[in-house]
Amino acid sequence: MIAPPSATPVFQTIKDFLLREIQAGTWKEGDAIPSEAALAQQFNVSRMTVNRAVRELTSEQILNRIQGSGTYVAQQKYQATLVAIKSIADEIRSRGHAHRSELHELIEVEASESLAQQFQVEPGYRLFHSVIVHFENEIAIQVEDRWVNSALAQDYLSQDFASITPNEYLVAVAPLQGVDYSIEAVMPPKHIADMLHISNKEVCLVLHRKTRSQNQIATIVTMWHPGARYQFTGSF
Amino acid sequence: MIAPPSATPVFQTIKDFLLREIQAGTWKEGDAIPSEAALAQQFNVSRMTVNRAVRELTSEQILNRIQGSGTYVAQQKYQATLVAIKSIADEIRSRGHAHRSELHELIEVEASESLAQQFQVEPGYRLFHSVIVHFENEIAIQVEDRWVNSALAQDYLSQDFASITPNEYLVAVAPLQGVDYSIEAVMPPKHIADMLHISNKEVCLVLHRKTRSQNQIATIVTMWHPGARYQFTGSF
DNA sequence: GAGTGGTCTAGACCACAAT
DNA sequence: TTGTGGTCTAGACCACTCC
Numbered sequence: 001m002i003a004p005p006s007a008t009p010v011f012q013t014i015k016d017f018l019l020r021e022i023q024a025g026t027w028k029e030g031d032a033i034p035s036e037a038a039l040a041q042q043f044n045v046s047r048m049t050v051n052r053a054v055r056e057l058t059s060e061q062i063l064n065r066i067q068g069s070g071t072y073v074a075q076q077k078y079q080a081t082l083v084a085i086k087s088i089a090d091e092i093r094s095r096g097h098a099h100r101s102e103l104h105e106l107i108e109v110e111a112s113e114s115l116a117q118q119f120q121v122e123p124g125y126r127l128f129h130s131v132i133v134h135f136e137n138e139i140a141i142q143v144e145d146r147w148v149n150s151a152l153a154q155d156y157l158s159q160d161f162a163s164i165t166p167n168e169y170l171v172a173v174a175p176l177q178g179v180d181y182s183i184e185a186v187m188p189p190k191h192i193a194d195m196l197h198i199s200n201k202e203v204c205l206v207l208h209r210k211t212r213s214q215n216q217i218a219t220i221v222t223m224w225h226p227g228a229r230y231q232f233t234g235s236f
Numbered sequence: 237m238i239a240p241p242s243a244t245p246v247f248q249t250i251k252d253f254l255l256r257e258i259q260a261g262t263w264k265e266g267d268a269i270p271s272e273a274a275l276a277q278q279f280n281v282s283r284m285t286v287n288r289a290v291r292e293l294t295s296e297q298i299l300n301r302i303q304g305s306g307t308y309v310a311q312q313k314y315q316a317t318l319v320a321i322k323s324i325a326d327e328i329r330s331r332g333h334a335h336r337s338e339l340h341e342l343i344e345v346e347a348s349e350s351l352a353q354q355f356q357v358e359p360g361y362r363l364f365h366s367v368i369v370h371f372e373n374e375i376a377i378q379v380e381d382r383w384v385n386s387a388l389a390q391d392y393l394s395q396d397f398a399s400i401t402p403n404e405y406l407v408a409v410a411p412l413q414g415v416d417y418s419i420e421a422v423m424p425p426k427h428i429a430d431m432l433h434i435s436n437k438e439v440c441l442v443l444h445r446k447t448r449s450q451n452q453i454a455t456i457v458t459m460w461h462p463g464a465r466y467q468f469t470g471s472f
Numbered sequence: 473g474a475g476t477g478g479t480c481t482a483g484a485c486c487a488c489a490a491t
Numbered sequence: 492t493t494g495t496g497g498t499c500t501a502g503a504c505c506a507c508t509c510c
Binding site for chain 1: 477
């Protein structure tokens with residue numbers, strides 16, 4: 001049989017059908033849905049077409065498949081809110097505002113006991129340390145305190161961080177493997193408060209992030225934002 | 237030709253090949269990669285197999301495809317850090333701790349001017365309002381202040397929020413369409429501080445979330461967490 | 473052994489872009 | 492008109508689960 005011209009592809013029709021039935025409760029979490037063969041017969045299409053529909057729903061975590069056993073409705077997992085945090089320069093630019101950064105420190109250091117532990121290296125290991133303050137329309141909005149694994153970004157010290165952010169440079173040289181992060185609300189130490197031009201009685205919104213690349217810890221960043229004039233926002 | 241038994245599927249081999257070449261810089265951002273036909277010939281496989289490899293990389297945002305034109309290397313992945321925020325009950329349970337919640341309010345109200353605006357409805361529209369305090373090992377860790385669109389969750393008032401969280405109920409009745417959120421660090425109003433058993437001099441980490449479902453605003457939540465004992469964490 | 477999913481083929485027709 | 496991707500077929504063999 002030849003594929004008929006149609007507004008929506010058949011595999012999409014099947015996906016929609018399955019989603020609708022799951023939503024309607026025909027099959028509940030953990031239930032098996034009909035086999036590929038059964039669906040192929042029901043829709044009068046080839047098994048490959050059904051396979052694509054079901055495979056895509058599986059990659060979307062709507063279904064689980066077990067070879068030799070069957071296809072099952074996955075557990076609802078919408079309990080999580082995904083928050084995307086963009087790089088500060090992108091964010092400011094996308095608001096149409098002016099971004100400027102001030103380099104406060106850019107040095108090579110030997111890892112202290114505690115840093116070495118966080119980077120999973122020996123004390124004395126070479127690290128780079130940078131401290132940059134980001135301004136939005138000349139108002140300080142982020143202090144970026146960053147430690148960088150020297151092995152993954154040899155040229156870190158010679159970058160011009162007025163024109164490129166550390167993020168942009170690091171993304172280019174060290175493809176991201178994984179990220180650990182935490183967000184907290186804390187009072188800033190005095191030197192951070194000073195750089196943000198706020199009092200150290202004002203709370204900060206802080207993002208900690210540790211990235212892995214090439215099976216090493218690539219960089220550990222702490223980003224301080226004045227709580228009074230900054231929040232993480234976004235949508236999906 | 238018959239598919240040979242092999243450790244890794246052919247389409248995966250092709251995906252790996254493409255990823256490696258992109259990583260190596262053979263094709264840079266925006267460059268066209270070889271056509272399906274060319275890859276099929278190069279790997280001596282059918283076009284459908286190549287198609288699957290390329291289609292999956294496209295859904296992973298590694299490639300862009302333009303019908304009639306070609307397949308191109310997508311722009312570098314985001315600088316964005318993705319943060320997943322789980323429901324508080326899940327999170328506490330996954331730490332192996334005891335979760336308990338206290339229902340402080342569960343009523344029907346008519347939307348005020350400002351609420352009506354946020355929900356994009358007329359003032360006077362029926363909304364539900366719940367206030368729940370969540371405890372981890374008997375320590376208050378979240379105040380969940382939630383407004384719910386009555387049209388999307390008619391039975392909201394008759395739920396037993398000791399055994400099911402509002403989230404769990406709402407996920408079941410109103411499939412999620414989209415989310416807006418923001419995270420900020422602020423001082424709590426007194427009634428929130430009281431429920432968390434903290435002073436109103438202690439900062440809170442606050443997550444605001446507005447969800448859409450069936451083309452309406454489904455629910456608007458504000459979650460207050462004591463900054464001293466809570467942070468959002470996770471990894472990818 | 474029967475049933476399931478996992479993969480692959482060698483064609484086909486279509487829609488669209490570039491020329 | 493040529494080349495690209497988008498979709499679909501009607502088979503096939505395989506690995507695995509379950510009985």
